[in-house]
Amino acid sequence: MHIDYAIVLGYLVLMLGIGVYYRRFAGKNLDNYFLAGRSVPGWLNGVSYSAALVSADAACGYGGLATVTGAFVCWWYLSRFALALFVGAVLFAVFWRxxxxxxxxxxxxLRFAGRPAAMMRLWIAFRTSCIAMPAWTGVTLLAACKIMEPVAGMSKTTTLLWVVPVSFLYVFMAGYKGVVISNLVQMAVFTLGTLAVALLTLIHFGGPTALAARLAAELGPAGVEMTRVTPPIEHEVFPLAAALAWLIGQTVGYGGDAAPMGGAVEGQRILSTRSPREAVTMYVVTAATMFLFVLLVSLPCVAAPLLWPQLRSEGFDRELAYGMLMKQMLPSGLLGLAVAGMLAGVMSTVSDNLNFGSQVMLSDLYQRWIKPAASQAHYMAAGKVCLAIILAMALLVVYRVQLLFKVAVFMLQLSAAELPANWAQWWWWRFNGKARLAASFGGAAIFCIVVLGSEALVAAGLVQQSQVPPWWWQTFIVMGLTxxxxxxxxxxTEPESDEIxxxxxARVQPLGSWGPVRRRVRFGALQAETPAATAHYGASPVQTVAL
Amino acid sequence: MSGEWKLILDGFVIAASGAAASMLYIVSASAGYVGKFTVAFSSLAVAAALTVAFFRWLQPYLNALDAREAASTAKAAVENDGAPANTASTQRAQQD
Structure with missing residues (x-):
């Protein structure tokens, strides 16, 4: 047991060391503190983004799901993120950067003018920094407690004392540079720890073929179904229709949003890369590494019901499965590594959320609305205060304020309504600020009428539950109406002004329907063009574009 | 279909190939973990082929996006100074 504690302590000291090492670089200016000087390689940002997305809550959530679904649990995340991330990579990353x-x-x-633009920025900034980031950070910390309780018998407070001070200190000192470098170390530790659990579980059951045979022998048809690699058409928890609905519902609109609720730190990842092409690399590496990390924590849990059959029964907290498996499978030494891996996953998400949330709170709330003109030193100090505020709100989520989490989940569902508008704002010149407001706030109203309205009708006994369309059809109805x-x-309504x-x-050259704007911008340029310049290119700019 | 929308459609096809590759490599590992080795190896083979296709299609696609920007940058320079800017991206556009 001592060696386990030594490994965990060693890991925590390493994290603090990274914070101290990058302190001077981060302290130079806001770009260094929040965007690492815009010099991060795409692959490093990709690993870092995976680290932000995958945490102990993935081990609890996906691991728990694997005990009732099986090997096809992978479609739970593939359907949500695979096509979406690649659409973001190919069609949007370059333009954002x-x-x-x-x-x-x-x-x-930039895209809209006047009050609608200011309202949208204010609303998204508030939603991101005051609700989403504290809520997701709090949930991540809660998940850490769920892992550490069965593994090490730690109380909630003890777990937080291990995780929070170190996470806060290295982000406080080293800013985003410290976050991405520590994420790399954290994901290496996380991979080693989770790989050990996955392999030792497989060895425990005598290999893949023996594991499949035992699932079939002990769980019957349900055990055979757990070895499927695609979702069945009929399934209580995850049918094929749900996977397809997620694939479409998550992909439409992806990449075009400034701060999606589920992946708000994405913008920071893109803007801190060295070049537009590196931003594409960021997405591709994110997809490859994130799926691997989630796979490593979910697959071993397919075997967990063989050891604890109660995991598949109603009322048992199946989210404890991964922690129980760690405790059962890992010998001393490896247990410390796996615990350090889990702490790494937690700290990476916490540090990312704190850094990004404070950047938005500082730039899009404080600097935009409260104190527009102050010195760099003032904003650096204010950014660190924002960091502490978001952490304090996250701790409230852990201990008391579950309401914030419920609001965040509710708003994540609400945001589905506006998804197609996220593409329209890039691909259709006629889309204006008022249409954006209609999508964001009108979509929320439509969601309430369709989804909450049908729930109210069921509760009032006016409609039977079986008459209400399933959630995926409700999502499509809301998206269509919005x-x-x-x-x-x-x-x-009037389009945005020509100037806007x-x-x-001129700044982005977006794809899609920009005909009148494109012609105007080109005509202006052609009028200014001299004959000598035309001869220099040997072709008109229009031809150059066609090439 | 205009060239602009064709670029978007091409982008979707390239994104779909990358997404399918990443899905299949995870399916391959999942199948291998529960002893379905035929599914695992065939998924892996298709994933590898799609990965190659993705990267072969991605580079020319990004070059096309760069060329659009280079043309605009050159025009902006002409508009501002009356002479083309000597940047790496305009040189690429000249070569194209």
Whole structure:
């Protein structure tokens, strides 16, 4: 047991060392502190983004699901993220990076004008820094407690004392550079620890074929179903229709949003890369590594019901499965490594959320609305205060305020309504600020009517539950109605001014329907072009574009 | 279909190939873990082929996006100074 504690302590000291090492670099200016000087290689940002997305809550959540689904649990995350991340990579990463913003939320005041733009930026900034980041951070810390309790018998407070001070200190000192470097170390430790659990579980059951045979022998048809690698058409927890709905529902609109609730730190990852192409690499590496990390924590749990059959019964907390498996499978030494791996997963998510949340709170709330003109030193200090505020709110989630988490989940569901608008703001010049507001707030109203309204009708006994469409059909209905709303609003209201549209087009050259704006920008340029310059290229700029 | 929308459609096809590759490599590992070795190896083979296709298609696609930007950068320079800017991206556009 002493060696386990020594490994965990060694890991924590290493994290603090990284914080101290990058302290001077981070302290130079805001770009260094929040974007690591915009010099991060794409692959490193990709690993870091995976680290932000995968934590102990993945081990609890996906591990628990694997005990009731089986090997096809992988579709739970593949359907949600695979196509979405690659669409973000190929169709949007380059354009976001070209904008060269400090936070992705500045997008709204570039693309739209006046009050709608300011309202959107304020709303997303508030949603991100005051609700989403504290809620997700709190949930991650709660998941850490769920792992550490069965493994080490640690109370909630003891677990937090191991995780929170170190996470806070190295982000406080080293900013985003410290986050990405520590993420790399953390994910290496996480991979080693989780790989050990996966392999030792397999060895315990005598290998893959023996594991499948035991599942079939002890759990019957349910055990055979657990060895499927695609979701069955009929399944109580995860049918094929749910996977397809997620695939479409998560992909439509992905990449075009400034701060999606589920992956708000994405903008920071793109804007801190060295170049637009590195931003593409970031997404590709994220997909490859994140799926591997989730696979490593979910697959071993397929075998867990063989050891604890109660995991598949109603009322038992199946999210304890991964922690129980760690305790059962790992010898001393490896247990310390696995615990350090789990702590690494937790700390990476916590540090990412703190750093990004404080960046948004500082830039899009404090600097934009409260104190627009102050010195760099002032904003550096204010950024660190924001960091402490978000951490304090996250701790409230852990101990008392479950409401914040419920609000965050509710708003994540709400945001599904506006997804198609996220592509429209990039690909359709006619999409304006009022249409954006209609998508974000009108979509929320439509969600409440369709989803909450049908729940109210069931509760009142006016409609039977079986008459209500399943959640995936409700999602498509909400998305369809919201799209009809914002298209109507866009067509019935004035487009953005020529000045706003021309400035945006000239800065990014977005794809899609920008015909009138494109012609105007090109005509302006052609008018200014001299004959000598035309001869120099040997072709008109229009031909050059066609090439 | 205009060239702009064709670029978007091409982007979707390339993204789908990358996504399918990443899905299949995870399916391959999942199948291997529960003893379905035929599924595991065939998924891995298709994943490898799709990975190669993804990267072969991605580079020309990103070059096309760069060329669009280079053309605009050159025009902006002409507009501002009356002479083309001598940047790496405009040189690439010249070569194209």
């Amino acid at each position: 070209r904008l060269g913003l400090f936070t992705s939320l500045e997008f709204y005041e 799209t009809a709303l914002w298209v109507t609003v866009a067509l019935l 549209l021309d400035r945006f087009y």
